[in-house]
Amino acid sequence: MQKYAFFELLAKPLFVIMLPMLMRQSFTLLCCFIFLVISCKTDSDKKNTAATEKPLKNVQVPAFNSDSAYAFIKKQVDFGPRIPNTNAHRQAADYFVALLKQFGAEVTVQEFTATTYDQQKLALRNIIASFYPEQPKRILLAAHWDTRPFSDKDAEKPRGYFDGANDGASGVGVLLEIARALHTAAPPAVGVDFILFDGEDWGFDQATAETLYGKQVDYPLPKNLLSWWCLGSQYWSKNKHKPNYSAYFGILLDMVGGQNSVFVKEGYSMEYAPGIVNKVWSAAMRLGYGNIFINKTEGSITDDHVFVNEFAKIPMINIISYDPELGFFGDFHHTRKDNMELISKERLQAVGHTLLHVIYQE
Numbered sequence: 001m002q003k004y005a006f007f008e009l010l011a012k013p014l015f016v017i018m019l020p021m022l023m024r025q026s027f028t029l030l031c032c033f034i035f036l037v038i039s040c041k042t043d044s045d046k047k048n049t050a051a052t053e054k055p056l057k058n059v060q061v062p063a064f065n066s067d068s069a070y071a072f073i074k075k076q077v078d079f080g081p082r083i084p085n086t087n088a089h090r091q092a093a094d095y096f097v098a099l100l101k102q103f104g105a106e107v108t109v110q111e112f113t114a115t116t117y118d119q120q121k122l123a124l125r126n127i128i129a130s131f132y133p134e135q136p137k138r139i140l141l142a143a144h145w146d147t148r149p150f151s152d153k154d155a156e157k158p159r160g161y162f163d164g165a166n167d168g169a170s171g172v173g174v175l176l177e178i179a180r181a182l183h184t185a186a187p188p189a190v191g192v193d194f195i196l197f198d199g200e201d202w203g204f205d206q207a208t209a210e211t212l213y214g215k216q217v218d219y220p221l222p223k224n225l226l227s228w229w230c231l232g233s234q235y236w237s238k239n240k241h242k243p244n245y246s247a248y249f250g251i252l253l254d255m256v257g258g259q260n261s262v263f264v265k266e267g268y269s270m271e272y273a274p275g276i277v278n279k280v281w282s283a284a285m286r287l288g289y290g291n292i293f294i295n296k297t298e299g300s301i302t303d304d305h306v307f308v309n310e311f312a313k314i315p316m317i318n319i320i321s322y323d324p325e326l327g328f329f330g331d332f333h334h335t336r337k338d339n340m341e342l343i344s345k346e347r348l349q350a351v352g353h354t355l356l357h358v359i360y361q362e
């Protein structure tokens with residue numbers, strides 16, 4: 001009895017002392033668990049932001065020379081409008097091939113014939129230039145090099161010709177200067193391919209029909225085409241210069257040299273490759289071009305990048321001039337205003353500098 005009484009005596013304080021201790025302990029354990037869950041979550045949040053905002057590589061980026069880019073544009077304009085089946089068109093193509101070879105690129109010329117909406121047979125050439133062809137990870141840069149055969153938005157001369165300094169030559173000029181920079185600089189960590197697309201600008205829409213023919217006209221598409229525009233990119237995307245060719249991503253330049261022009265995030269680019277758009281626009285902001293690369297999404301434009309996405313399955317974005325007031329490319333578009341006077345070295349610099357940074361940051 002004495003013994004039991006002793007245990008009874010002991011049991012009560014044990015219970016009274018131990019239970020709160022145990023409860024305190026489990027409270028501490030619970031706190032630890034909650035803390036762990038919270039810290040894990042913030043940790044994964046950190047990882048997520050790190051995925052979109054990778055730390056910058058400490059690399060030497062070659063300089064972009066906008067005087068040189070400007071000279072490449074002037075050279076094209078001096079041939080005359082690069083309208084398919086003309087001498088200026090043939091001479092410009094020969095010039096691009098020779099120059100890109102001089103810059104050390106592996107050059108492939110893809111020749112083909114295409115039929116336009118008005119049943120003209122055109123001898124076209126897509127020109128492909130590869131730097132570091134042995135690199136498996138590749139970036140594709142593109143622009144169209146042909147000129148539209150009529151200035152159908154020019155109120156005074158809708159059947160005239162125009163220089164296409166911005167529409168065509170500006171994108172090619174920036175690309176040629178990037179190729180020259182690659183030739184003189186240490187290689188980036190990626191291979192770079194250039195495609196100069198032909199036959200982009202012989203397209204047709206009802207506005208063209210109204211001005212040229214004074215009435216609505218219907219030109220049904222043949223089964224090999226999705227659009228009367230972009231004949232070169234539609235051909236290349238279905239018949240690549242190397243059958244298994246692909247690229248990590250692509251960037252198209254279209255009308256990038258016009259003074260006062262700005263670039264908004266184009267609709268199809270945001271549908272097909274929002275990550276690439278944001279990568280390029282972030283690079284531009286970082287370099288101080290936030291007044292030119294505007295952080296808003298507007299307009300969806302059928303251009304060469306659409307077919308590269310659709311058929312070649314390469315995520316490609318478009319950097320293209322957009323006038324927020326007009327809700328269109330700009331008042332120069334397909335008029336005789338599209339000449340050298342329109343070209344701004346500052347705009348060429350913003351685009352070229354940004355692209356070289358994007359290339360060397362990969």
Ligand code: AHN
Nearest residue numbers: 167201229254301302303
């Ligand atoms: C549209 O007008 C919808 N696409 C033609 C894009 C273009 C024309 N780029 C240069 N010229």
Ligand code: ZN
Nearest residue numbers: 148167201334
């Ligand atoms: Zn055009």
